[in-house]
Amino acid sequence: MKKLLTGNYAASYGAILSRAEVISAYPITPQTQIVEKLSTMVAEGKLSAEFINVESERSALAVCMGASATGVRAFTATSAQGLALMHELLHWTAGARLPLVLVNVNRAMAPGWTVWCDENDSLSQRDTGWIQIYCESNQEVLDSVIQAYRIAERIMLPVMICMDGIFLSHTQEIVDVPEQEKVDRFLPPYKPPVFLDTSSPHAFGSLTPPPVYFEFRYKLQQAMDEAQAEIEETGKEFGNIFGRNYGLLDEYLLNGAEIAVVALGTVCGTCRVAIDRLNKKGNKIGMLRIRTFRPLPKKKVLEDLRGVKKIMVIDRNISYGHHGILHQEIKSALYRELNIPVFGFIAGLGGRDITPEDIEQMVNYTLKHEEPDTDILWWGVNR
Amino acid sequence: MKIFNIPEEENMNPGHVACPGCASALSMRFALKALGRETILVVPACCWSVIDGPFPYSSVKVPLFHIAFGTTAAFASGIRAALKMKNKKANVVVWCGDGEAFDIGFQTLSGAAERKEDIIFVCYDNEGYMNTGIQRSSATPIRAWTTTTPKKYPKQELKKDLVEIFAAHKIPYAATATVAFPEDMIRKFSRAKEIRGLKLIHILSPCPSGWKFPENLTVKISRLAVETGIFPLYEVEYGEKYTVNHIPKWLPVEEYLKKQGRFSHLTEKDCQEKRAYIEKKWLELREKSKSLEKIPILVNN
Ligand SMILES: Cc1ncc(C[n+]2csc(CCOP(=O)(O)OP(=O)(O)O)c2C)c(N)n1
Ligand code: SF4
């Protein structure tokens, strides 16, 4: 059924259709409507789940972890400060191999107080062992939450679905809400191999000395590697049932392109508009949208970028003291494989608009230069 | 002849990794006798994250999840919610040190109490951060030595009164217990099992390594804490109904203090101060507990 939905409602429908059984979250703009929607649905008996109104994000994630460790499907959602507060438990969730799904509504980090978008919050959780998927539309948010449970539960790793705050969370789009019966076919009930069970007692997460700790981490990385095939297969199967295909990456007009724009999140939608305009004038510009940031599909990134003359990365984030996070990731993927100049733009921090004109001008800069003038190409900053 | 009424069922394995004479290991043994195998334990960072044994061992015969410091009451709430969804029953028990209950997990515990989570929250209180090497916590008694409160400048602040704080949350059951009174402790766990909502059990857990006393004195120190009046054994229901379980013999407080290296620097004035605090606590308890109306409070010099 087609509905007009904000990103927050799309995420909520994703959790509802996935039959999340325990939900816990703490309100933070711009994620709040997810908490309101799901708690109301549970309170009114429209959703068969336990909703726990906790006193902090740390507790919200802890509740979900406890539920997941007991063998039920759990869901949480947060943003920026809340995600940062969860940091220790993000490591714990992945290390304990609990297949939770968390929706992060991307918001810039304080100070100063801000509720507007950038992706520093989730990108700085890169190394916690969570799969990270970045969405471009509200439809993708809903579809990705459903896919996330299947991926998570098959490889026993948590999945973070990221959507840009305000741009998606508070913007209505037409979203096709799948039928429950079809979702049930796609996503079987969660049946973990081990869980907290009094008839089969185990200790979880005990003191782990050097002779064994290393192997647990090796296995976590192996799971991340396996996740690539799982994400692809899940995306394809989703397409077979629902008619919308998803993959690790999303390529736009890359065939024969001379410049590849690499980005993630909603700026990619803006890029499509700018690229269409530029190509009408005879340019050959394409785009690589990084849908799956962790695991980073390095081989596929290389395949997609082979043949372009220049790469333009647009980062709505920064790793202070280095440069854009995606910029750094793409460069490391290219190492010794492709010798292509990478132009690293930083734009739109704290929710500043990135318009199609901005993108066109970034492309024009890239066309005019053999190499970038500086390591960071600050876009639109008033110095 | 005195006949002890302690269940024979053992839900601890023969081995564990606690220091010899550790009251928290003994407390777990008693607790599991009362709780039985239909129990799930949640343990944060504390001595018990070591005591249970390294991977792949466990010293208990029930499932146990090690979770981050400061998150136990929420994690346990998640287990309870999941059991509800699965239509399954079990005692969901947090087993933690004073660091979790009094300090880093205090907010989370308060949240769980307010939500009336159906969990048993047990704090084995050894009055300091022992796992990290005897630092002060907000459960460390006034004037005690720890590695962060040296004898020249011992702890200056009073211990938080955990039971009173959670009595003020109106939880259905809060109780104190200690190992020298195993029947009392077992009875309290058995009661907690039958009550719905958040139950708090505050165990005074003498720690030979951190309190600096010989390991064969654990039970004696536990008994002295009660018989001097320092650690009253009592229960509170819904923050209103107070029951004192044992009237102290009012032994001199020095008998308790002098046996422990952490108090070896205490002066007569400090002991006098201690007596004043004990008297104050018992006056409050007598006021709140109907069963105590007539007892004399004889904090001894
Ligand atoms: C977030 C965090 N901070 C600090 C620590 C280090 N740490 C581990 S156990 C502990 C103290 C535990 O004290 P308590 O709860 O009283 O238990 P005990 O060791 O005395 O049994 C500390 C500070 C940690 N594991 N996690
Ligand atoms: S330090 Fe104290 S509480 Fe910890 S195991 Fe040793 S005796 Fe027990």
Ligand SMILES: [Mg+2]
């Ligand atoms: Mg302690």
